[in-house]
Structure formats: structure tokens, C-alpha cells
Amino acid sequence: MTDVVITGTGLFTPEHAIDNDALVAAFNTWVDAENARHASAIEAGDMAPLAHSSTEFIVKASGIHSRYVMDAEGILDPGRMRPHLPRRGNDEHSIQCEMGLAAARQALATANVEAADIEMVIVACSNLERPYPAVSVELQAALGAAGYAFDMNVACSSATFAIEMATNAIRSGSVTRALVVSPEICSAHLNFRDRDSHFIFGDACTAVVLENAGVATAERRFEILGTRLVTRFSNAIRNNAGFLNRVTDSDPQSVDKLFVQEGRRVFKEVCPMVAALITDHLASLELAGEDLSRMWLHQANRHMNDLIARRVLGREPGAEQAPIILDRYANTSSAGSIIAFHLHHHDLAPDALGVVCSFGAGYSAGCVVVRRQ
Ligand code: CO8
Helix, strand or coil: CCCEEEEEEEEECCCEEEEHHHHHHHHHHHHHHHHHHCHHHHHCCCCCCCCCCCHHHHHHHHCCCEEEECCCHHHHCCCCCCCCCCCCCCCCCCHHHHHHHHHHHHHHHHHCCCHHHCCEEEEECCCCCCCCCCHHHHHHHHHCCCCEEEEECECECHHHHHHHHHHHHHHHCCCCEEEEEEEEEHHHHCCCCCCCCCCCECEEEEEEEEEECCCCCCCCCEEEEEEEEEECCCCCEECCCCCCHHHHCCCCCCHHHCCEECHHHHHHHHHHHHHHHHHHHHHHCCCCHHHEEEEEECCCCHHHHHHHHHHHHCCCCCCCCCCCCHHHHCECHHHHHHHHHHHCCCCCCCCCEEEEEEEECCCEEEEEEEEEC
């Protein structure tokens, strides 16, 4: 069978960062204004006052300290509380294409690959800024890549699902080199007026170059030993925004058109599903948790990662074995596990084994087992 290797990764980090204190201050200013606006209804007992958010809660419940966003000003304005990303003309690069270009160029340079040698571009992320033409086709043209391109969405698992698509395309011989790009603008789909979730997400873009091992020239590479994907339908993480909203006459501004979740349920249902996926996948490759040097897990919640890593490794994970990047980046959806890989793989010795694993809405989970060459 053709060996497939990851030879380069790239990361675009937006220039604006919002720490918990700034986010909470904006939220609490809005809460105070809302409570003042509804003071008589609250006093009459017809309405419960809105509660403040707190930095202490956010850090304790999630491990998140800060997040990067494409626009901070709009989010921190209590009168707006959503990013302001001006509309671009059809002859300008779209925002996701621009993010993708930055991450892709870095990944290509690391892989020592020219854009023209890429034959497959997949833009894989939770939210795409338009249905067509595909953002991936725009990115393919902007990069000067060859072959074909398509967009796909499996929420937080988009990147790992795309890595399996790319791996299979290389194994089958239909392409020699592929590029997976995940431009996540989670801040545009987050309800910054929802106390339960306003702190969860951030923005970023990652890129991964995959090649047939026979043509790869990069010194540092990771052989893909196997990929495994799983989905199980759940409404616990949902977003009802879509092109049918217009014709169903539902309110386009209603909160169900943004990210909605039952966080506790997600935690309880997803952790065992993911631990079993990784353990079974390793067993099918005649490997076990103790063989792993590193787990690059999806970055949604610190406690979820500790729990999953403990179950798979059979011991308390050190920061080195299951690196955390959500403290600075928050949940960047499909980009999260790839950011962890991008920032925390350089020290691994040849033959070290690791697993990239994403999990999220769908439910969906994707597992990629790699060996450093
Ligand atoms: N400040 C202060 N107190 C708060 C706050 C706040 N901001 N929010 C809630 N509280 C209070 C609650 O009122 C509650 O109080 P009480 O006990 O008195 O009722 C208490 O804190 C506990 O609340 P929760 O039970 O909600 O808190 P948890 O400990 O469960 O933590 C989390 C909440 C952090 C959300 C946690 O449940 C979690 O991380 N769950 C998993 C989430 C997850 O992994 N989701 C993955 C989804 S991501 C995905 O798939 C991608 C989708 C596409 C992305 C699109 C971009 C937007």
C-alpha cells in the first residue's frame, strides 16, 4: 500500500486577542443595561434578571483564558456583541480564502512543496462564508494549485475527516499531494449574549500538506498509520442557520441560527465515544494507549481532554503527552487539534507514535494515528 505522510503544517492566528476579563466586562455591561431596561418587569416578578458572567467560572469550567478573533471591536461593543467583518466585493479574496492563503503558504514552505504540485485542495471547516463557488476552488486559484478542490463540513471534525479523504486519494493513486485547510471564523456564529457559551470559541486557520511518501522531500514527516471516523446523530450541538430559513419564514435573527449546545450532555456523551474510538483504532493497528508519545486532541474543554487522555493512556496525562492550546486559542473547532499538532510535534523522536483526534457536533469524531519518521 502507498505510504502517506504529513510533511507540513501551517497556522494563521488573527491579530486580535480578547482575554476573559475584557469579554466578561462587555457581557456584564450589556446585562446591566438589559436589567435596567426591564427593571419594572423584574421588580414585578414577571422576568428574572440576567446574571453576570465571570472569569473565574470560565477558567474553572473550560480552561480558556483568551481567544483570537478576526474582529475584537464589534464583539466588545455592548451595543453590538458580534464581529464586524465588512462585505467584500466579488473580485476581492474572500476572508476564508485570505486566512487559508496564510496558513497554506506556511505549510507548503515547511513541506518544501510548490503550490503548483498540489493536486487536491480541501477546505474543511464548520462554517463556510458562502455556498458557491466553493471557497476551496477560490483558494486553489489564489495559490496556483493544480487538480481539483472542494469544500466539506463535519463541524469540529472537518479537518480529520478531510485528512482521511486526502489520505485515501493519495493511496488510490488519484493524486500525489493534497492540502487540507480549515479556516474557522467561529466568532461569527457565536452568541456573545449567551452566558453559557459566550466564552467558548475563537478564530484561526490551519493547513496540512499530505504527500505520497515516495515523492516527499521534507526532513521531518509523519507517516499516517491509519484513520478512523465515526458519526452518531445528536441535537445536543446545533445551528439552524441555512438557506431554507428564507422560505420557512423563520426569524433570521433568532438565537437558534447561532451555536446552541447542551454543554454537560455533550461532555458526558462525547468523552466515552472518543476514548473508545481511539482505543479501538489503536487496537486495530496492534497498538495500545501506552505506546503513544502524544495525543493532539480537539481543543474544546480542558477537562474533556484530561478525561479522554486518562482513559486512553491508562495514566494521568502530563501536559507534554496531551498538549493544551485552548487556554490561548479557545475552541477553534476543526482547527484545534491541528493547532496542537502544529505547535507541539517538533521535539518528537523518530518512531514516536501519536494520535490527532477531533470531536464535536454531529456527533462526529475523527482519529488519525501517525508515526514520526
Ligand atoms: N459565568 C458564571 N457562571 C456561569 C456561566 C458564566 N459565563 N455560565 C454558566 N454559569 C453557571 C450556570 O448557571 C450553572 O449555575 P448553577 O449550578 O447554579 O445552575 C453553573 O455555572 C454550571 O453551568 P454548566 O453546567 O453549564 O457548566 P459546565 O461545568 O458544564 O461548563 C461548558 C460549561 C464549559 C460549556 C462545558 O459543559 C463544556 O465544555 N462542554 C463541552 C462542550 C463541547 O465540547 N462542545 C463541543 C462543541 S463544538 C463543535 O462541535 C463545533 C460546532 C461548530 C462551531 C461553530 C462556531 C460557533
